[in-house]
Amino acid sequence: MCGIAGILEFKDDNAADRALVARMCKVMAHRGPDDQGVYAEGRIAVGMRRLSIVDLAGGHQPITNEDGSVWIVFNGEIYNHGELREELIRRGHSYRSRSDTETIVHLYEEYGAAAVTHLRGMFAFAIWDSKQKRLFIARDRLGIKPLYYTATADRFLFGSEIKVLLEHPDVRPEFNRAALPEYLAFGYLSGTDTMYQGIRKLMPGHWLEISERGELKIEQYWDLETAADKPAHAEAYYVNSYRELLEEAVQSHLMSDVPLGVFLSGGVDSSAVAALATRIRREPVETFSVGYAEQDYSELPYARTVAGHLHSLHHEVLISSQDFFAALPKLIWHEDEPIVWPSSVSLYFVAQLARERVKVVLTGEGSDETLAGYTRYAWTLKNRAFDRVYRGVVPKSMRAGIRRFISGSPWIQASARRKLSHSFLGADGDAWAEFYFDNFFSAFSERDQSNLLTEEAMRQLESGAAYRHVLEYWERSSGELLGRLLYTDIKTYLVELLMKQDNMSMAASIESRVPFLDHVLVEWAMRVPAAIQIHGLAGKRILKKAMRGLLPDSILYRPKLGFPTPWSGWLRGPEMDRVERTLLESRCLERRLFRRSAVERLFREHRAGYRDHYDRIWRLLNLELWMRVCLEDESPEAGEEPRARLTTVG
Numbered sequence: 001m002c003g004i005a006g007i008l009e010f011k012d013d014n015a016a017d018r019a020l021v022a023r024m025c026k027v028m029a030h031r032g033p034d035d036q037g038v039y040a041e042g043r044i045a046v047g048m049r050r051l052s053i054v055d056l057a058g059g060h061q062p063i064t065n066e067d068g069s070v071w072i073v074f075n076g077e078i079y080n081h082g083e084l085r086e087e088l089i090r091r092g093h094s095y096r097s098r099s100d101t102e103t104i105v106h107l108y109e110e111y112g113a114a115a116v117t118h119l120r121g122m123f124a125f126a127i128w129d130s131k132q133k134r135l136f137i138a139r140d141r142l143g144i145k146p147l148y149y150t151a152t153a154d155r156f157l158f159g160s161e162i163k164v165l166l167e168h169p170d171v172r173p174e175f176n177r178a179a180l181p182e183y184l185a186f187g188y189l190s191g192t193d194t195m196y197q198g199i200r201k202l203m204p205g206h207w208l209e210i211s212e213r214g215e216l217k218i219e220q221y222w223d224l225e226t227a228a229d230k231p232a233h234a235e236a237y238y239v240n241s242y243r244e245l246l247e248e249a250v251q252s253h254l255m256s257d258v259p260l261g262v263f264l265s266g267g268v269d270s271s272a273v274a275a276l277a278t279r280i281r282r283e284p285v286e287t288f289s290v291g292y293a294e295q296d297y298s299e300l301p302y303a304r305t306v307a308g309h310l311h312s313l314h315h316e317v318l319i320s321s322q323d324f325f326a327a328l329p330k331l332i333w334h335e336d337e338p339i340v341w342p343s344s345v346s347l348y349f350v351a352q353l354a355r356e357r358v359k360v361v362l363t364g365e366g367s368d369e370t371l372a373g374y375t376r377y378a379w380t381l382k383n384r385a386f387d388r389v390y391r392g393v394v395p396k397s398m399r400a401g402i403r404r405f406i407s408g409s410p411w412i413q414a415s416a417r418r419k420l421s422h423s424f425l426g427a428d429g430d431a432w433a434e435f436y437f438d439n440f441f442s443a444f445s446e447r448d449q450s451n452l453l454t455e456e457a458m459r460q461l462e463s464g465a466a467y468r469h470v471l472e473y474w475e476r477s478s479g480e481l482l483g484r485l486l487y488t489d490i491k492t493y494l495v496e497l498l499m500k501q502d503n504m505s506m507a508a509s510i511e512s513r514v515p516f517l518d519h520v521l522v523e524w525a526m527r528v529p530a531a532i533q534i535h536g537l538a539g540k541r542i543l544k545k546a547m548r549g550l551l552p553d554s555i556l557y558r559p560k561l562g563f564p565t566p567w568s569g570w571l572r573g574p575e576m577d578r579v580e581r582t583l584l585e586s587r588c589l590e591r592r593l594f595r596r597s598a599v600e601r602l603f604r605e606h607r608a609g610y611r612d613h614y615d616r617i618w619r620l621l622n623l624e625l626w627m628r629v630c631l632e633d634e635s636p637e638a639g640e641e642p643r644a645r646l647t648t649v650g
Helices: 018-026 081-090 100-118 177-186 235-253 268-281 300-310 321-335 343-355 375-393 396-408 414-421 432-440 446-452 455-459 468-476 481-491 493-507 519-525 541-546 575-584 596-608 614-631
Strands: 002-009 035-041 044-050 070-078 121-129 134-139 148-151 155-159 206-211 216-220 260-263 286-292 313-319 360-362 511-513 645-649
Touching: 002 018, 002 070, 002 121, 018 035, 018 044, 035 070, 044 070, 044 121, 070 100, 081 100, 100 121, 100 134, 100 206, 177 432, 177 446, 177 468, 177 614, 235 268, 235 519, 235 541, 260 268, 260 343, 268 300, 268 360, 268 541, 286 300, 286 343, 300 313, 313 343, 321 343, 321 493, 321 614, 343 493, 375 396, 375 432, 375 481, 396 414, 432 468, 446 596, 468 481, 481 493, 493 511, 575 596, 575 614, 596 614
Parallel strands: 260 286, 260 360, 286 313, 360 511
Antiparallel strands: 002 044, 002 155, 035 044, 070 121, 121 134, 134 206, 148 155, 206 216, 313 645
């Protein structure tokens, strides 16, 4: 695991600044505290920070080929590099190290851009080809590793984090105001844009090629098929096949020359990874969990049950509201953009805990989006079926009146209003964006935004901008409804989850791996029919059955909590006043984005229990803190070294 950066100057008389690339790497030293390196020649300079995991002595980067004509900086792990190495040696390539990085170099020599199709792992890498005078950059299929870039008439810059690009004196941190509608709805951006004007991200499953003259070409090399098996096989086939493929993925992800552990929430995903890792290694693994003093939001009892069952060496961290708020500014600095979910903070603390014992962790990320684990999938299938009947019986005007009653009646409490709003009674089945995206993702729908934003802000924004990118993925999908839902989430929601996991784990200088997102496993999972995936409102049916015998039923079939945080509860305490003061300060209101009256109403309704606005308040607070920390250079140092209470169990 590393951080990478580089500069390609387009003008003949401009040499790439080696010292500047070294500074770009230094700002992300947390991604690679073990080693650093820069290659510079003429108009190109590439650099890296390294967290040494494989071939500790010989894996120094940048790495070159035999004649010094191809140079690479690489972030990630290639789990099939051993098999690829053997084939490349048979083809006449000569190795100087045992590192997976060198395998990519020789693979590129052999296949050019098509090299990426041979890789099985997580990666973002940049290759300078001095013979072709071009820079080749690629990102893994599912977006496990990040890559950002910016291009002008004079130069091209890239890096693993946005702050890396901001080290260049000509790159100014400016708010991309066009991104505001999508941010308010989802908390993240699904397209190539970032929250910074002129800074973009290379999308998952894409490669980029740019010549020394600035000719830029981007191509997609991988996509996901959504067609389920027809006719379906027997359930036992899917259960047994998935178990075999998952065990293979976990085994490959155990590749490491340094200590390794597992993030353990106590849910079926992380528990399955821990159980398989224990089985493969034939010895107890180290497990790491995070929880809160508020027991209703803590999964620690479940994690302890799994740890006891597996006889793991188990460690826990307990977070208070003081820990949480103290860490938030620094973690926004690490993420470079507003934090989408409060669980990012929890993830940082458990990564910090793990770093005291290991350098690599396996996690359960990706199972929900590939095996229909979220309740919203089953709920949407049923909601859609009920809605077809409902629309056939109840007139449109009456349906609209029922939606208005659910939304505005003072007789409905916040919890009941939220549940009804998620049903076909409260969502408009004629509008897919409202029926699904507003229902389960959007903090502020387009209608909400028109009431929140100032007239000045509204004039600067395009209609429909909130849903444009996510609807592009939805329209691109085909087949069964469940397959389309999974495809859209894998291309949007999951990518943001992976960015969260990468940034929060790397903030603690630890590598996180996601065996559920081995692309071969994901491709296979998309073939499973909905009837096999979901039973009632519960998904991940084949995973639960595949893990029988390795995990107790009390874990396999317990209610899903989903890495919860007590944020909503904290907003009923003294922190509520502090957050409100922050969002109503003149400094915030002078940005002329939000109506003061609309912000005041959010807090008033939340206090009264009329509506639960926890997600909307979180969204506004993170945007404001991001502007202060990342755009206005306000020091986040108050949260630099958050420390929570650590315990070791077993």
